[in-house]
Amino acid sequence: xxxxxxxxxxxxxxxxxxxxxxxxxxxxxxxxxxxxxxxxxxxxxxxxxxxxxxxxxxxxxxxxxxxxxxxxxxxxxxxxxxxxxxxxxxxxxxxxxxxxxxxxxxxxxxxxxxxxxxxxxxxxxxxxxxxxxxxxxxxxxxxxxxxxxxxxxxxxxxxxxxxxxxxxxxxxxxxxxxxxxxxxxxxxxxxxxxxxxxxxxxxxxxxxxxxxxxxxxxxxxxxxxxxxxxxxxxxxxxxxxxxxxxxxxxxxxxxxxxxxxxxxxxxxxxxxxxxxxxxxxxxxxxxxxxxxxxx
Numbered sequence: 001x002x003x004x005x006x007x008x009x010x011x012x013x014x015x016x017x018x019x020x021x022x023x024x025x026x027x028x029x030x031x032x033x034x035x036x037x038x039x040x041x042x043x044x045x046x047x048x049x050x051x052x053x054x055x056x057x058x059x060x061x062x063x064x065x066x067x068x069x070x071x072x073x074x075x076x077x078x079x080x081x082x083x084x085x086x087x088x089x090x091x092x093x094x095x096x097x098x099x100x101x102x103x104x105x106x107x108x109x110x111x112x113x114x115x116x117x118x119x120x121x122x123x124x125x126x127x128x129x130x131x132x133x134x135x136x137x138x139x140x141x142x143x144x145x146x147x148x149x150x151x152x153x154x155x156x157x158x159x160x161x162x163x164x165x166x167x168x169x170x171x172x173x174x175x176x177x178x179x180x181x182x183x184x185x186x187x188x189x190x191x192x193x194x195x196x197x198x199x200x201x202x203x204x205x206x207x208x209x210x211x212x213x214x215x216x217x218x219x220x221x222x223x224x225x226x227x228x229x230x231x232x233x234x235x236x237x238x239x240x241x242x243x244x245x246x247x248x249x250x251x252x253x254x255x256x257x258x259x260x261x262x263x264x265x266x267x268x269x270x271x272x273x274x275x276x277x278x279x280x281x282x283x284x285x286x287x288x289x290x291x292x293x294x295x
Contacts, residue, residue, distance in 0.1 A: 001039060001042060001043075003071070003072065003075055004035075005035050005038070005039050006068045006071055006072055007025065007072065008021065008025060008027070008032055008035045008036065008039075009035075009036065009039055009047065009064075009065070009068055010065065010068050010069065010072065011024050011025050011032075012032065012036060012048070012055050013048075013055075013057055013061065013065050015055075016054055016055050016056060017053060017054065017055060018032050018033055018036070018053075018055060019053065036048065043060075043064070045058075045060040045061075045064070046058050046060065046061075047060060047061035047064060048061055066136060069136065069137050069138050070136070070137045073137040073138075073140070074137070076089045076090060077280070077282055080282040080283055080284060081282065083283065084283055085283060086283055087115045087117070087118050087282075087283040087284040087286075087287045088117055088118060088283070088284065089118065089119070089282070089284060090118070090119040090120075090121060090284075091118055091119070091120055091121070091140055091141075091282070091284040091285060091288055092121040092123070092138070092139045092140045092141075093120060093121065093122050093123070093139065093140065093141055093142070093143075093288070094122075094123045094124070094125060094130040094133055094134065094139040094141070094142030094143070094144075095122065095123075095124055095130070095142065095143040096124065096125075096126070096127060096130070096143060096144060096145060096203075096272075097124050097199070097231060097232060098172070098205075098232060098248075098249045098251065098252050099143045099170075099272060100122065100124050101232070101252065101255065102249070102251040102252060102254070102255060103143070103169075103170060103251070103272070103295075104122070104143075106295055107288075107291045107292050107294075107295040108120065108122075110291055110294075110295065111287065111288055111291045114287070114291075115284070115287060118284045118287075123139060125202075126199055126200060126201070126202035126203040126204075127144035127145045127147065127155070127202060127203065127204045128147075128155045128201070128202030128203075128204075129202050130142035130143075130144050130275075131144055131147075131155065131158050131164070131275060134164065134275055134276060134277060135161075135163060135164065135277070137277070140276065140277075140280065140282070140285060141274055141275065141276045141280070141285060141288070142274070142275050143169065143170075143272055143273070143274055143275075144204070144272070144273055144275055145172075145203075145204035145205060145270050145271075145272060145273075146168075146204070146270055146271040146272070146273050147204055149204065149208065149268070149270045149271065150204065150207055150208050150211055152207075152211060153204060153207050155202070162278060163277060163278050164275055164276070164277060164278060165275070165276050165277070165278050165279070165280070166273045166274070166275050167273065167274040167275075167276075167289070168271050168272075168273055168274075169271075169272050169273065169274050169292060169293075170271070170272040171269050171270070171271050171272070172249040172250070172251060172269065172270050172271075172272060173249065173250040173251075173266060173269055174205060174208065174247055174248070174249060174250075174266075174267045174268055174269070174270055175247070175248055175249070175250050175253065175264045175265065175266060175267060176209075176212075176245065176246075176247060176264070176265040176266075176267045177235075177236065177239045177245065177246045177247070177248050177253075177262050177263070177264055178191070178193070178239065178245050178262060178263040178264075178265065179193060179239060179240070179241075179242040179245075179262060179263070180240075180261040180262050180263060181242065182263055184263075185263075185265055188212060188213050188214075191213075191245060193242070193243070193244060193245050194223065194224055194225060195224070195225045195226070195227050195238075195243060195244045195245070196209055196210070196213070196224055196225070196226050196227065196244060196245055196246065196247075197227045197229050197234065197235040197238035197239065197244035197245070197246045198226055198227070198228070198229065198235065198246065198247065199228070199229070199230070200228050204270065205247045205249075205270070206226070206247070208247065208267070208268065208270070209246075209247040209267075210224065210226070212267065227244055232248060232252050235248060236248065236260060236262070239260075239262050240260055240261060240262055247267065250264075274289070274292070
């Protein structure tokens with residue numbers, strides 16, 4: 001197998017379509033189909049399930065995709081290492097939803113203006129998912145909430161891993177947001193609305209909120225329920241409606257042109273870390289880091 005075949009395989013896996021992968025790679029559709037078949041024959045394994053025009057990875061395909069990502073990432077890193085001071089290639093950046101919205105627009109614009117030849121890929125997700133993606137070479141770096149802020153966090157141990165490097169970038173003030181009609185809050189048990197609107201498992205901010213509520217002396221029927229949502233817009237909408245409470249960085253609230261009818265209570269400060277694999281230092285990443293620090 002060669003890198004071109006791995007790129008074709010990855011594109012089909014991502015797009016779940018030979019047609020879209022061919023368009024993405026600027027290749028003839030029949031060429032993509034042929035190369036995938038040749039790869040399966042070489043590996044002696046079926047990598048895709050064909051469902052009409054959809055191409056879905058088999059368990060073997062899922063496993064092989066992890067290796068393909070690592071090989072392609074290492075190859076790109078090797079090419080960039082030969083040209084120090086000349087950022088090029090692709091830089092795959094991960095960020096929490098709040099960080100992508102509040103912290104990245106200006107530095108990304110500045111970076112692209114100075115280094116238009118570097119292809120930037122942005123992925124959002126929970127801190128745990130982003131850390132896993134960096135570790136698995138699906139991302140080059142990611143901005144995540146410091147899991148050490150909550151020792152009981154399900155992935156707090158990752159801060160101590162030797163395979164990862166961490167750089168402290170920002171400090172976020174987390175705010176407890178409550179419906180406007182709610183009475184003043186001094187302790188978890190004072191909260192009458194017992195549903196938390198938050199992101200999925202692996203979100204540090206959600207785990208901080210759950211840990212804070214766990215200190216409540218509420219009765220069993222008053223225990224916190226979690227309503228999973230996918231954006232801060234959805235969290236704030238649920239809170240304004242009066243059905244939920246939420247945890248939101250102050251920087252997200254600052255983005256709104258008009259204030260919402262809700263209460264805000266400072267909860268705690270949490271650092272945002274830039275995580276990379278240990279020793280990862282391509283020219284593109286070094287320039288991205290400098291741009292972040294300058295902003």
